[in-house]
Amino acid sequence: MNKSKLNRSLLTDSISYLYLTILAVIAAFPLLWIILSAVKEKGEMITNPTALFPKKLTLDNFRVVIEQLHFGSNMLNSVIVAGCTTIVSVIIAALGAYGVVRFFPRFGKVMTRVLITTYMFPPILLAVPYSILVGKAGLVNSRIGLVITYLSFSVPYAIWLLVGFFKTVPLEMEEAAYVDGANRLQVFIQIVMPIVTPGVIAVAIYTFINAWNEFLYSLILINSSNKMTVGIILKSLEGQEVMDWGVMMAASAMVVIPSVIFFMLIQKKIAGGLAAGSIK
Amino acid sequence: MNKHKKLLSKITAFSFVLPAILVVGLLLLYPVASSIFYSFTSKNLIKTTYKFVGLKNYIKVLSDSTFISSFLTSLKWTIFSLIGQVVVGFTAALALEHIRRGKGFYRTILIIPWAFPSIVIAMSWKWILNGVYGFVPIALVKLGIFSEIPQFFTTKEFVFATLLFINIWFGAPLIMVNVLSALQTIPKDQYEAARIDGATSLQQFRYITLPHISVVVGLLVVLRTIWVFNNFDLIYLITGGGPANLTQTVPIYAYNVGWGQKQLGVASAVTVLLLVFLLVICAIYFRILNKLEKEGPQ
Numbered sequence: 001m002n003k004s005k006l007n008r009s010l011l012t013d014s015i016s017y018l019y020l021t022i023l024a025v026i027a028a029f030p031l032l033w034i035i036l037s038a039v040k041e042k043g044e045m046i047t048n049p050t051a052l053f054p055k056k057l058t059l060d061n062f063r064v065v066i067e068q069l070h071f072g073s074n075m076l077n078s079v080i081v082a083g084c085t086t087i088v089s090v091i092i093a094a095l096g097a098y099g100v101v102r103f104f105p106r107f108g109k110v111m112t113r114v115l116i117t118t119y120m121f122p123p124i125l126l127a128v129p130y131s132i133l134v135g136k137a138g139l140v141n142s143r144i145g146l147v148i149t150y151l152s153f154s155v156p157y158a159i160w161l162l163v164g165f166f167k168t169v170p171l172e173m174e175e176a177a178y179v180d181g182a183n184r185l186q187v188f189i190q191i192v193m194p195i196v197t198p199g200v201i202a203v204a205i206y207t208f209i210n211a212w213n214e215f216l217y218s219l220i221l222i223n224s225s226n227k228m229t230v231g232i233i234l235k236s237l238e239g240q241e242v243m244d245w246g247v248m249m250a251a252s253a254m255v256v257i258p259s260v261i262f263f264m265l266i267q268k269k270i271a272g273g274l275a276a277g278s279i280k
Numbered sequence: 281m282n283k284h285k286k287l288l289s290k291i292t293a294f295s296f297v298l299p300a301i302l303v304v305g306l307l308l309l310y311p312v313a314s315s316i317f318y319s320f321t322s323k324n325l326i327k328t329t330y331k332f333v334g335l336k337n338y339i340k341v342l343s344d345s346t347f348i349s350s351f352l353t354s355l356k357w358t359i360f361s362l363i364g365q366v367v368v369g370f371t372a373a374l375a376l377e378h379i380r381r382g383k384g385f386y387r388t389i390l391i392i393p394w395a396f397p398s399i400v401i402a403m404s405w406k407w408i409l410n411g412v413y414g415f416v417p418i419a420l421v422k423l424g425i426f427s428e429i430p431q432f433f434t435t436k437e438f439v440f441a442t443l444l445f446i447n448i449w450f451g452a453p454l455i456m457v458n459v460l461s462a463l464q465t466i467p468k469d470q471y472e473a474a475r476i477d478g479a480t481s482l483q484q485f486r487y488i489t490l491p492h493i494s495v496v497v498g499l500l501v502v503l504r505t506i507w508v509f510n511n512f513d514l515i516y517l518i519t520g521g522g523p524a525n526l527t528q529t530v531p532i533y534a535y536n537v538g539w540g541q542k543q544l545g546v547a548s549a550v551t552v553l554l555l556v557f558l559l560v561i562c563a564i565y566f567r568i569l570n571k572l573e574k575e576g577p578q
Contacts, residue, residue, distance in 0.1 A: 019375050024370070
């Protein structure tokens with residue numbers, strides 16, 4: 001390689017690294033600042049707001065969040081709602097995605113378009129009828145009501161992601177099982193599911209994160225604090241007269257850290273599926 | 281017997297997709313239909329009785345200057361957010377593709393914002409940009425860039441840009457990751473061949489990179505456009521549409537009418553108008569999709 005070319009690649013390399021480093025700092029800073037603020041003492045946050053690292057570590061904020069605000073029960077609500085949403089949607093979506101891929105392939109394109117169209121429905125559009133219908137069903141302030149409304153966005157999305165995974169299952173394996181006398185449900189559970197398990201787990205985690213992160217439907221459907229999910233309780237914390245940012249950041253840390261960790265575990269699988277789903 | 285078996289096989293095949301069809305039908309199509317119905321009524325959030333009012337709600341909404349300004353704010357919010365997300369996401373993906381070491385490390389760090397729940401996005405940035413003890417405003421004063429602590433959420437000049445910044449921070453990783461996976465589908469030997477023919481980096485980008493990723497990126501942009509346009513959480517949680525309705529988009533307007541003023545019928549009219557607008561965009565999207573599928577490289 002000649003010298004000028006070497007210099008040029010050195011230059012573009014350093015520009016790339018510099019750019020990525022700046023972006024990485026901006027991307028990571030809020031998470032870092034949440035954690036650092038959560039373990040700082042109250043006095044230090046006020047006297048020296050720009051000090052990056054705390055002089056003294058404290059878990060007082062977490063103690064307030066857990067013992068006084070009983071945040072644990074709200075976390076549990078969110079886990080229950082997101083967990084049930086995930087289980088129900090993954091079952092429905094796995095059956096549906098497999099059914100379309102295997103039995104109704106001609107409808108694949110139509111279905112993808114219906115799903116994309118529902119993806120375009122504004123959540124606020126559904127919020128109005130949901131508040132009326134859930135009220136009629138007597139499910140206001142219930143976790144079941146919330147799970148049902150969450151299916152509206154989690155099922156279509158899960159189908160969309162899963163179709164790509166089911167397409168990779170070789171037909172010959174299924175045919176061999178049919179020859180051995182297995183029925184469709186047996187083939188699905190015993191042959192197909194084991195092959196796509198990694199994909200299904202990724203989709204399940206993604207569904208869980210999305211349900212965990214949801215805000216609007218729980219805002220309109222839940223108003224008693226013992227049924228509130230984490231998002232709504234944080235919002236109501238903000239409305240209190242004396243706002244304690246240390247406590248707020250401690251609670252935020254408890255909400256966001258699981259999301260970030262799980263997301264990092266599955267991001268490679270989901271990203272490919274997103275791009276693939278959008279063109280097929 | 282054979283006929284019977286065939287019917288049974290059809291039924292089992294259908295029962296696989298039935299639950300999914302029920303979800304789409306009962307949780308998506310039926311509510312939308314009922315929303316359209318309520319948009320012609322005087323439905324109230326608290327009262328149980330309502331009557332048919334014809335087009336009154338639509339006339340009310342369309343003649344409300346606040347609705348019109350909310351619509352314009354929505355367009356502004358969508359266009360600038362999208363441009364920012366695409367520019368940052370795209371350039372980050374190109375830089376990531378360019379470097380040889382630390383790819384995985386940077387990628388992992390850069391996608392962090394994507395995992396954030398909207399409530400934590402709002403709270404963390406409200407704290408970082410807080411007008412009394414916030415890290416960034418005070419650091420800016422210490423650096424001598426501002427003489428007094430800037431108020432990013434309440435000052436007319438700053439608030440919209442602040443929201444855009446936060447939305448770009450949140451949305452750029454998704455674009456980046458998808459562009460990155462599209463970039464990786466480009467056969468490397470094409471670059472090799474171009475280099476031998478003496479093509480510059482810019483020419484390689486124009487004639488190899490862009491055509492290959494245009495399909496994915498184009499569709500991604502449309503989906504994101506709709507998503508950003510529909511976004512309720514971020515603005516509601518950060519500014520609530522204020523100060524003085526300056527950051528009020530259509531979803532926030534609909535929420536204020538429906539739950540603030542308790543006029544669900546009028547709110548339905550707003551969201552139905554929103555839907556009509558989005559369906560038009562959707563139709564254009566499928567048109568482009570058909571066209572791309574006919575000519576595209578993939």
